[in-house]
Every structure is written in C-alpha cells, then in structure tokens.
Amino acid sequence: MFLSSLLEPIKTAAKEAGDRLWQLYQSGDYQQETKDDQSPVTSADLAANDIIMQHLQVLTPTIPIISEEVQLLPLAKRQHWPRYWLIDPMDGTQEFVARSGDFAVSIALVEHGWPALGVIYWPKEQVLYYATRGHGAFKQQGSKIRRIQVHQHQQPDPLRVAVSRRQAREPIEQLLPHGQQVHYIPLGSCSLKSCLVAEGSADCYVRLGPTGEWDTGAVHIIVEEAGGKILDSSFAPLSYNQRESLANPNFVVMGQADLPWPQLIQPQ
Template sequence: MFLSKLLEPVKAAAREAGATLWQMYQSGDFQQQQKADQSPVTTADLAANRIILNCLSELTPDIPVISEESYLVPLAQRQDWPRYWLIDPMDGTQEFVARSGDFAVSIALVERGWPALGVIYWPKEDVLYYATRGHGAFKQQRNLINRIKVNQHQAGTRLKIAISRRQPLQPIIDLLQTEQAADYIALGSCSLKSCLVAEGKADCYLRLGPTGEWDTGAVHVIVEEAGGKILDSEFMPLSYNQRDTLANPDFIVIGQTSLAWPELIKARRTERQLTT
C-alpha cells in the first residue's frame, strides 16, 4: 500500500524533471563540465536533480536520498538505512551532449537493501517505464498503459543483444560462448537498454565499464517484475548500499531466466568486495 501511494507522485516528479531536460536539450541552453571521474555533467543534470530532490522532500521528508549529482553520505552513516531514494536525474548525459535523445530520468526506492519501486522516464519518446515489487512492470506512452514481459527466446533463433551506441562492439562479441549469430540493438542510456530487455525487444544487455547503483536501481525492479534479472558478470546478484563508492561491477541484464546463460555468455571475474 505504501509503494502504490508513492508511485503516481514519483511518476509526476520524473515527468517534471524530464520536461526540464527536454526543454534545455532542445534550446541548447546548458553548460558542460567534467566531474572528478572524468565523466560529463551538465547544468541540465543539476536542474533535474533539484526538481527531483524538491519533489521527494515534500513527498517523503523522512526518507533520505542518494543521487549521482549530490554529496554521497559516508557508508558508515547510510549502511543501516531501512529505505532510501536512489536517483539518477539524467541517465545518459553523454547522449544528451551528443544530441541522440537517448537519455532518461531514473528514480528508485530501495527497501532493506533491494529496489522496491522504479520509474524511468524517456523525454524524447514521452515514455514511462515503472514497477513496484510484486505488482508487475508497465510501459506508459501518453495515456496508453501496457504490462510488459521479457521475451521468450525460441531455440535456434538469433539472440537480440542491446548494446551501447558509444562502446566498441568487439568486446561484446568476445563474450559470446558459441558461434551463434546475434542481432545487436544500439541505444543510449543504461536504463533504456535495460528497459528493452524488460519489454521483450532484446534478450539481454551486456554492460562493460563503469556504472553506479543509480544506473540500475530503478530498472532493477522493472526488469524483475517483467520476468528477468540483473546479475553481475559472474552471474551473481548485484548489491546495494554496501560499498563506499556505489560503483557497480560489469553486469548483464537477462530476459528469459530459464535460458542457460552461462552457456551463452562467458563469465568474467568481477570485484565483489563490500568496500572499495
């Protein structure tokens, strides 16, 4: 009941932040700089961040927030939080700057160490993906709402693999265990590629390279409620709020969980320490 009451206000917050991103994207009225990790951040990221923080502080003033674009509370202070908001005000900043339109707002509520509510908003397409734990995953485009499910892959058919627009393809090809041909679907934004799996347009998404927990939090519950999973590169579950930096390992978003994924995709050793 608690989650269902939060869902519509969170969807509204994502739309409001997304509208601001889209206006700044269309006008070109934003500035860009580099963060300490050399990743880009823009004044649009910061504007969306302020909108979401304001909305959440009014909605749930007693629930703390972790955002990619805000000061990160030290692990010792946050590791026992029973619940918290986990947000990425703009997932796909590089796509925003590159003018592809493939960027999204991501808002998750994490309860007892696991995502329980997730909302992804794609301003370019005016599409919302959302889910609450135990109640299914949905795609809303304008006023049309459909429940989404992962694809049931047919034996002998080509795998459909979601990939980044801006990463080399060969490292992904090298992870395939067999000579089986695959179709590659290029899209920006980590969360949007994961949503391709959730709605059955891709069988999996292989993510190599740095991401943060805010890149997977919202989409994690969406993928799971659609019938899939997000696992690290050793096919083990991801974890939340157990590391100083909140950095994710490489991971794979899988659709049909009954497929023998270790026979299709090579496992890669990943760093699994609780602190870094």
C-alpha cells in the first residue's frame, strides 16, 4: 500500500520535471557547464532537480534523497538508510545538448538495498514507464496504459541489441559471438535503452562505460517487473548504496530470462 500510494505523485513529479526540460530544450534558454568528470551538466538539469526535490520533500519529508545533481553524503552517513529516493533529473544530458530529444527523467525508491519503485518519463514522446515491486511494469502515453513484458526471443531470429547513438559500436560487437545475427537499435539515454528491453522492443542492452546508480535504479525495477534482469558484465547482481562511490560497473540489461546470456554476450 505504501508503494502504491507513492506511484501517482511520483509520476506527476517526473512529468512536471520532464515538461520543464522540454520547455528549456525547445527554447534553448539554458547554460551548459562541464563537471569534474568531464560530463556535461546544464541549468536544465538543475531546474528539473529542483522540481523533483520539492515534490519529494513535501511527499515524504523523512525519506532522504540521493540525486546526481546534489553532493553525495559520505557512506557512513547513508549506508544504514532503510529507504531513500534515487534520482537522475535528466538522464541523457548529452542527448539534450546534441538535440536528439532522447533524454528522460528517472526517479526510484530504494528499499533495503534494492529498487522497489521506478518511474521514467520521456518528454519528447510524453511517455511514462513505471513499476512497483510485485505489481508489474507499465507504459503510459496519454490515457493509454498497457502492461509491458520482455520479448520472447526465437532462434534463429537476430538478437536485437539497443545501442548508443553516439558511442562506438565496435566494443559491443566484440562481445557477441562470431556468426550471431544482430539487429542494432540506436537510441540515446541509458534509461530509455533499458526501457526498450522492458517493453520488448529490444532483446538486450550492453552498457560499457561510466554510469551511476541513478542511471539504473528506476529502470532496474521496471525491467525486473517486465520479466528481465540487469546484471554486471560478469553476470553478478548490481548493488545500491554499498560503496563510497555510486559508480556502476559495466552492465547488461537482459530480456528473456532463460536465454543463455553468458554465451550470447561474452565479456572480455
């Protein structure tokens, strides 16, 4: 009941933040800077962050918040939190700057070390993806809502792999067995590519390169409730709020659970 009561307010928060991003995207009225890790950040990221933070502080004033755009507390101060919000105000800032429209708002609630609620909002398409633990995953566009499931892959159909619009494809190709037929589906935003797997439009997504736990928190529960899973590149579980840094390892978003993934994707 607690999770169910939070879902609609969080969808509202994600949509309000995403619509603000879209306004700034269309107007071009934003400033861009570079973080210490050389990744871009814009005033639009910060505006969306402010909207989400305000919603969360009113909705659940006693639940702490971790955001990509807020300085992270030391592990000693957060490692025993029973639950906390994990947010990425704009996943896909590079896509925002590059004008592809492939960026999204990501909000997750993590309970006892594992995502329990997740909402993703894609402003360009006005699409919400969301899930709560034990209640399935859904895609909403306007008033139309449908339950989503991962695709049941059939051999010898090509493996449909979601890939970045901007990152080199060769490292991904090297992980796939020689002779494996592959259809690549380019899209921006880490969370949106993961949602392609959750809704059955792609069979998997392999992420090589830096991400944070806020990039996977919301989509993790969405993918799992759709019948898939997210594991690191050694096929071990991800973890949340267990380390000083919230950097993720390389990871794989997998659709149909009973496919022989260690044979289909071979880490090097």
